Amino acid sequence: MSYAYLFKYIIIGDTGVGKSCLLLQFTDKRFQPVHDLTIGVEFGARMITIDGKQVKLQIWDTAGQEAFRSITRSYYRGAAGALLVYDITRRDTFNHLTTWLEDARQHSNSNMVIMLIGNKSDLESRRDVKREEGEAFAREHGLIFMETSAKTAANVEEAFINTAKEIYEKIQEGVFDINNEANGIKLGPQHSPAAAGGMAAGGLGGSQGGGCC
Amino acid sequence: MIHAMPLQSNCPQPVIKMLSSSSSPDIEERDSPDMDEDSGQKQETKDQAPDKGHGKYMQWQRSDSPSPERSANGGRGEPAGAARSPDRSEWALLEPAVGYHHSRDNGKEDSVSMSPPAADSAEFRPRPIEVDLSEIRSLRVTERGTLCVIIQSDGSTTSPLRFPSSAHMDSFLDMVNSVTPIVRSCKDKALYLAEEQSRPARATQGTVDTLYGFARFSERLVGTGIKLVRDFHQDPRAATLTGIGKVAEIVLNRGLEDHRPEEAIADALRQHSFELEPPRLQSTQHEGFEVVTEIRLGEKRPVARQKPLTQQEWDDAHDVEGRIPDPDALRRRIFHGGVEPQLRASVWPFLLDCERPELTTEERRAARDQRRDDYFRMKLQWASMSEKQLTRFTGLRDRRALVEKDVTRTDRGEAFFSGTSNITLLHDILVTYCMYNFDLGYVQGMSDLLSPILFVVKDEVDAFWCFVGFMERVCGNFELTQKGMEQQFSDLHALLQVYDPTFCSYLDRNESSQMSFTFRWLLVWFKRELDWPDIQRLWEVLWTGLPCSNFVLLVALAVLVQQRSTIIESELGFSAIVKHINDLSMHIDLESSLKLAETIYGQFRDGSRVPAPVLRILDLPVPPESDAGSSPPAGSVPAAAGADPSPAGGQRSHDSSVSEDERSYEIALASQYM
Numbered sequence: 001m002s003y004a005y006l007f008k009y010i011i012i013g014d015t016g017v018g019k020s021c022l023l024l025q026f027t028d029k030r031f032q033p034v035h036d037l038t039i040g041v042e043f044g045a046r047m048i049t050i051d052g053k054q055v056k057l058q059i060w061d062t063a064g065q066e067a068f069r070s071i072t073r074s075y076y077r078g079a080a081g082a083l084l085v086y087d088i089t090r091r092d093t094f095n096h097l098t099t100w101l102e103d104a105r106q107h108s109n110s111n112m113v114i115m116l117i118g119n120k121s122d123l124e125s126r127r128d129v130k131r132e133e134g135e136a137f138a139r140e141h142g143l144i145f146m147e148t149s150a151k152t153a154a155n156v157e158e159a160f161i162n163t164a165k166e167i168y169e170k171i172q173e174g175v176f177d178i179n180n181e182a183n184g185i186k187l188g189p190q191h192s193p194a195a196a197g198g199m200a201a202g203g204l205g206g207s208q209g210g211g212c213c
Numbered sequence: 214m215i216h217a218m219p220l221q222s223n224c225p226q227p228v229i230k231m232l233s234s235s236s237s238p239d240i241e242e243r244d245s246p247d248m249d250e251d252s253g254q255k256q257e258t259k260d261q262a263p264d265k266g267h268g269k270y271m272q273w274q275r276s277d278s279p280s281p282e283r284s285a286n287g288g289r290g291e292p293a294g295a296a297r298s299p300d301r302s303e304w305a306l307l308e309p310a311v312g313y314h315h316s317r318d319n320g321k322e323d324s325v326s327m328s329p330p331a332a333d334s335a336e337f338r339p340r341p342i343e344v345d346l347s348e349i350r351s352l353r354v355t356e357r358g359t360l361c362v363i364i365q366s367d368g369s370t371t372s373p374l375r376f377p378s379s380a381h382m383d384s385f386l387d388m389v390n391s392v393t394p395i396v397r398s399c400k401d402k403a404l405y406l407a408e409e410q411s412r413p414a415r416a417t418q419g420t421v422d423t424l425y426g427f428a429r430f431s432e433r434l435v436g437t438g439i440k441l442v443r444d445f446h447q448d449p450r451a452a453t454l455t456g457i458g459k460v461a462e463i464v465l466n467r468g469l470e471d472h473r474p475e476e477a478i479a480d481a482l483r484q485h486s487f488e489l490e491p492p493r494l495q496s497t498q499h500e501g502f503e504v505v506t507e508i509r510l511g512e513k514r515p516v517a518r519q520k521p522l523t524q525q526e527w528d529d530a531h532d533v534e535g536r537i538p539d540p541d542a543l544r545r546r547i548f549h550g551g552v553e554p555q556l557r558a559s560v561w562p563f564l565l566d567c568e569r570p571e572l573t574t575e576e577r578r579a580a581r582d583q584r585r586d587d588y589f590r591m592k593l594q595w596a597s598m599s600e601k602q603l604t605r606f607t608g609l610r611d612r613r614a615l616v617e618k619d620v621t622r623t624d625r626g627e628a629f630f631s632g633t634s635n636i637t638l639l640h641d642i643l644v645t646y647c648m649y650n651f652d653l654g655y656v657q658g659m660s661d662l663l664s665p666i667l668f669v670v671k672d673e674v675d676a677f678w679c680f681v682g683f684m685e686r687v688c689g690n691f692e693l694t695q696k697g698m699e700q701q702f703s704d705l706h707a708l709l710q711v712y713d714p715t716f717c718s719y720l721d722r723n724e725s726s727q728m729s730f731t732f733r734w735l736l737v738w739f740k741r742e743l744d745w746p747d748i749q750r751l752w753e754v755l756w757t758g759l760p761c762s763n764f765v766l767l768v769a770l771a772v773l774v775q776q777r778s779t780i781i782e783s784e785l786g787f788s789a790i791v792k793h794i795n796d797l798s799m800h801i802d803l804e805s806s807l808k809l810a811e812t813i814y815g816q817f818r819d820g821s822r823v824p825a826p827v828l829r830i831l832d833l834p835v836p837p838e839s840d841a842g843s844s845p846p847a848g849s850v851p852a853a854a855g856a857d858p859s860p861a862g863g864q865r866s867h868d869s870s871v872s873e874d875e876r877s878y879e880i881a882l883a884s885q886y887m
C-alpha cells in the first residue's frame with residue numbers, strides 16, 4: 001500500500017535476547033520459539049498509522065553474535081530508529097548495552113531514535129535485571145524504555161509504535177531532514193498532504209497488521 | 214524465508230487478486246477485509262488484513278480450496294483482473310508458503326525423517342503477497358514468459374509467480390501496465406521497468422549526472438594524465454574512482470588525446486549504455502609513471518554439467534584392496550556432477566580429508582577406530598566436567614551456553630532436526646570441536662555448517678571429523694577479527710571489477726563497495742540461500758577444491774552478475790541492494806550458477822593482462838612480467854589440508870575409565886540410526 005513515510009528501523013542487542021521473536025511478533029502477531037538464529041540481517045515490514053498517516057516500517061533484524069559486530073555496523077546506515085534489546089533474565093546482555101550504544105551512536109546518524117527494550121518480561125521468576133535498572137540506564141542515556149515479551153506480545157506493538165511516534169515528532173519539529181534518505185526516512189510514492197489527510201485512519205498510534213516485505 | 218514447495222495439482226491453489234481502494238476498470242475496489250471469503254481462511258486474512266491504504270495494490274492470496282472460486286469479490290464491480298477469465302484461476306504462486314522465517318521443504322529427494330516431524334506446518338499460514346503498484350520498480354519475466362518476479366523500490370523481491378502460459382503473462386502485464394505504465398528494458402529483454410524509471414529523461418538522469426562527474430573526471434584524467442590511474446592502483450575501491458568503467462569507455466576507446474567537451478562526452482556515454490562491455494583497466498607501475506593497459510578476458514565458453522557420481526563409478530574408483538589410486542580424477546568427476554545422494558555418506562569423508570585415499574580397506578578401518586577413540590577422548594574432556602569445575606572454566610562454560618542456545622535454532626524445520634536427539638548430537642559435536650580447537654571455539658554459523666553433514670553421514674564420530682575437514686577450509690570466516698570475511702569481500706570486489714566494471718562501479722556509487730551484502734553467502738557457503746538438496750550439491754562441488762580453492766567466490770560472482778541488470782535498472786540503492794540480495798534466498802538456480810562460475814573461471818584463466826592479485830585469488834599462474842609488487846594471495850585456503858590427527862592414542866587406562874560412557878553413547882547412537 002502507499003504510505004506517507006517509510007522509516008528504517010534496526011534491531012540490535014546480544015544474541016538470543018529475542019530480536020527475531022520481537023520482529024515476528026510485531027509483523028505476524030505470533031511467537032515462534034523455533035526458528036533459525038540470524039546470520040547477517042533479516043527483514044520485516046509493517047504498516048502503521050500515526051496521526052492519521054500511513055507509515056511503513058522497514059525493519060532490519062541483525063545478528064547479535066560478537067564476531068559479527070563489524071557487519072552489523074554496516075547496517076546502521078540510514079536507520080531512523082533502533083530498538084536496543086536486552087534479556088531481563090540474563091544480566092550479561094544488560095551489561096553489554098554500553099558497547100551496543102557506543103556502536104549505535106557512532107555508526108548511525110545523530111538523530112536516530114533509540115528505544116531500550118528489556119525483553120522476556122513473561123519470565124518474571126527468572127528475572128535478573130530489575131525494571132528500575134533498565135529505567136535508570138535509559139534515563140542516563142536519553143533513551144525511551146519499555147519491557148516487552150515477544151511471547152505474550154506485551155508491549156511489543158507499543159515499542160515499535162512509540163519509536164515511530166518519536167521519529168514522527170522529530171519530523172514535525174523539523175529535526176529530521178526528510179529529503180535526505182540517509183536519515184532513514186523516505187516520503188511515500190504518492191505522498192501529498194491531501195491524500196494522506198483524506199484517510200479515515202485512527203489517531204496517533206492506531207495500527208493494523210499486514211504488509212509483507 | 215520462502216518455503217519452496219512444488220506446485221501439485223492436489224495442493225492448495227493460491228488465487229490472485231488485484232485490489233485497490235480507488236475504482237478502476239481492471240482493479241478491484243477494496244473496502245472490507247471480508248472480501249476474502251473465497252479463500253476459505255476468513256479468519257486469517259482478517260488478522261492479516263493490511264491497512265486500507267490509498268494506493269493500488271495487488272494481492273496474492275493462498276486459497277485452501279483446490280479449485281478456487283473467483284467470483285468472491287463481494288459482487289462489486291468487475292472481478293479483479295486476475296479473476297476475470299477462468300483460465301487465470303491457474304495463476305499460482307510457485308512457493309505458496311510465504312513466511313518470515315527460513316524453512317524448507319521436507320518432502321524432497323533425500324530427506325528422511327528419523328525424528329518426529331516438525332510442528333504442524335498448517336499452523337504457519339502463508340501471508341498474502343502484496344505489491345503496491347506505485348512501488349514497483351521492475352518485473353523480471355523468465356522461463357518463456359511464465360515466471361515473474363516483482364522488484365519494489367525498497368529492493369523487496371517477490372517469490373516467483375508462475376503463470377500457465379505466456380498469454381496469461383501478457384494479460385497480466387497489460388493489466389499492470391494499465392495502472393503503472395511499464396516498458397520493456399532495451400538492455401535486458403527479461404526486464405520490464407516501471408515508467409518512472411524508464412521515461413527517457415528519468416532513465417538517463419542518474420547516469421547523466423554521474424557522467425558529468427565523469428566528464429570532469431576524464432578531463433582531469435586527460436589533463437593530469439595518470440593521476441587517476443595511480444589512485445586506482447593504490448586503492449581499487451576508492452570512492453572517487455567509482456566511474457572507472459565509464460571512464461575507460463570514453464578515454465580508452467577514444468584515446469587519451471581525445472579531449473571532448475562535457476556535453477559530448479555525456480552524449481556519447483548515453484549511447485554507450487550498460488550493455489556495452491567496457492574495456493577493463495589495468496595499471497602497471499614503471500619507474501614513476503604508470504601504463505594503462507586493457508584487460509581482456511577469455512572467450513565466454515559455456516560448460517556442461519554432468520550427472521552425479523554413481524555407485525558403480527565410486528566402486529570402480531577403488532582398487533581391489535580398497536585404495537583410491539587416482540583421487541584427483543575422482544575429485545574432478547565430483548566437481549563436474551556432484552554425488553548421488555545415497556553415496557554421500559561414503560564420499561563426503563573422502564572429500565573432507567577424513568578418509569585418506571591411499572589406505573586399504575583394512576587400514577581404513579583401523580584409522581576409523583583411532584578417530585573414534587580420539588573423538589570420545591575429547592568429548593569426555595568436557596562431558597566429565599562438573600558444574601563446579603565449569604565455574605572456573607568460563608571460557609568453556611560460555612561456549613557451551615552459546616552452543617546450547619544455537620542448536621535449538623538450527624534447521625528445526627527439517628524433520629531430521631525437529632526432535633531433540635539429533636539436536637543433542639549437534640550440540641555434542643560442536644562442544645567437542647571447542648575442545649579440538651579451543652582457540653577458535655564456537656562461533657555462530659558453525660551449527661549451520663554441521664547440520665547437513667550430520668544429516669548425511671548419520672554418525673557422530675564421522676560427522677565430527679568431516680566437520681573438522683570443512684572447518685579447515687572455512688575457519689577464517691569465524692575469526693573474531695573477521696579478517697577472513699573482509700578478505701573475501703575485497704577479493705570478490707576485485708574479481709567483479711575486472712569481470713564487470715560497470716556493475717562494480719554501480720555498486721561503488723551506491724555505497725555497496727564493501728560487498729557486505731554477500732556476508733551470509735560467503736560465511737556459510739549459501740547454506741541459507743539454497744534448499745536442502747542444493748546445499749549438499751554445492752558443498753560437495755566446492756569441497757573438491759577445484760578448479761581453485763576460492764571457487765565459492767566465483768559462485769558468488771556468478772549469482773551476483775545475474776542480478777546486475779535488475780539492480781542497475783531498478784536503480785537500487787544501498788538498503789535496497791541488501792534487501793534484494795536477501796530476498797534471493799531460495800530463488801537461486803544452483804546448476805546454472807555453477808555453470809556460469811566455471812565459465813567465468815575459464816575467462817579469467819584465458820584472459821590477457823589480468824592483474825596478478827586477481828590471478829592469485831583464483832590460484833592461477835602469474836606471468837613473470839606482471840608479478841611486480843603485488844601482495845600475496847589473500848584468503849586462499851589450502852585445498853587439501855589433512856585432518857589433524859590430534860595427539861594420537863590417548864592413554865588406554867584413561868579409556869577404560871570411560872568405557873561406560875562410551876558404550877552407552879554408542880547404544881544411543883545405534884538405536885537412533887537403526
Ligand SMILES: Nc1nc2c(ncn2[C@@H]2O[C@H](COP(=O)(O)OP(=O)(O)OP(=O)(O)O)[C@@H](O)[C@H]2O)c(=O)[nH]1
Nearest residue numbers: 015016017018019020021033038064120149150151
Ligand atoms: N519466554 C520468552 N522467550 C523468548 C522471548 N523472546 C525470545 N524468546 C526465546 O529466546 C530465543 C532466542 O530468541 P531469538 O529471537 O532467536 O533471539 P535473537 O535476539 O534474534 O538472537 P540472534 O539472532 O542470535 O541475534 C528464542 O528461541 C525464544 O525461545 C520472550 O519474550 N519470552
Ligand SMILES: [Mg+2]
Nearest residue numbers: 019020037038
Ligand atoms: Mg535473530
